[in-house]
Amino acid sequence: MAQAEDADRWLREGAARHARGEVAAAEALYREVLRVRPDDPNAANLLGVAARQRGDLAAALDWGARAVALRPGAGAFLANYGAALAEAGRLAEAVATLRQALAARPDDAVTLRNLGQALCAMGDPRAALAPLERAAALRPDAAEPMLALAHARREAGDAAGAAQAAEAALGRARGDPALAAQARFLLAALGRAAPPARAPAAYVRDLFDQYAPRFESELTGRLGYRAPEALAALLRRAGVPAERGLRVLDLGCGTGLSGAALAPFAARLEGLDLSPRMLAEARRREGLYAALHEADLLEWLPRHRGAFDLIAAADVLNYLGDLAPALVAIAAALAPGGVAAFSVEAGPAGTPYALGEGMRYRHDPAHVAALAAAAGLAELARAPATLREERGAPVAGELFVLRRGEGG
Ligand SMILES: C[S@@+](CC[C@H](N)C(=O)[O-])C[C@H]1O[C@@H](n2cnc3c(N)ncnc32)[C@H](O)[C@@H]1O
Known part of the structure; x- marks a missing residue:
């Protein structure tokens, strides 16, 4: 009896500390609860929430599944488990679980947004519209659901509706410069504003964090991605020795597909990326990278x-x-005589850079060549290449291999 009262108290205290951001202390209390009440569904659910906050997705999934099994039909448990499934890229299961959660709690705005974003990630933006519209209406001051709606409308081919939602998100994002920058970036991609000099770092990080679990299977499968091999082949053609002798940096290494192609050149291979989840995937390629850095390349x-x-x-x-x-920074990080190799998506001649509806920049190859020369990088080799498919059409790119002068 005393133990049952203790367990209730630990659960309350754990939840209070959890709400104050003391995640480790809260987890310790939830574990105490499970020691005396091994089948406590609330403790299992809250351990799942805490694990997800710590970035331990495997534990979040285990605890989430356990909480749902212990109390089937509990909306909050289903919502948390569904969010973890979506983060893990298990999209069909996420959609089913989030729908069950909404059957119990139809006006849960966070779950509506998670459902909409999971449907978009599955390639069904039209199905995402209703839950995202509802989420945006339920949270009239929040920018995130409105921004998610704008993206879904863009992906569904409704450019005017997307721009309207992006404007609304911008209005809601006052006081949150990162979200405002994302709304402006989307407006630029829709042709409603001049393109900024770069994609917002937070946008790129979130995009690839959510893409990470599916990145390799989608890119190498459906999207026929071949930039890393093409770049490695051009390096060989340019006479760069593939004898494992160089200090190599894989810039924007992602999950390590490019690292695998660069390995034959590297005595030591380092990777750098903005997205912690992409880096977590890269870390799983044992023995490939000597070091991985989470950073913005420009910094x-x-x-x-x-x-x-x-x-x-x-x-x-x-x-x-x-x-x-970027080219000045790459040149500076190279030793004299060092080599830079990169791909760009080929854009129209005469426009230095353009932002496509796919939310990536295309560059005029002649302009890139001029910028590289100005940064002290001399051309060793250059070739047009198909980088991957997008909506069934080939994406045309240009590959560059350049050498930094020996002088300085
Ligand atoms: C399309 S993926 C390519 C990954 C890898 N290079 C490959 O070939 O598979 C682009 C990667 O670049 C990273 N990235 C984009 N902009 C970046 C920046 N400014 N600094 C660091 N990483 C960046 C993204 O996070 C993402 O992982």
């Missing part, structure tokens, strides 16, 4: 002057518009 490179013999960026510079700062 990290200037702090590592002369540190690399080869810096490669496969399908990365299309998240930057103005390439001048």
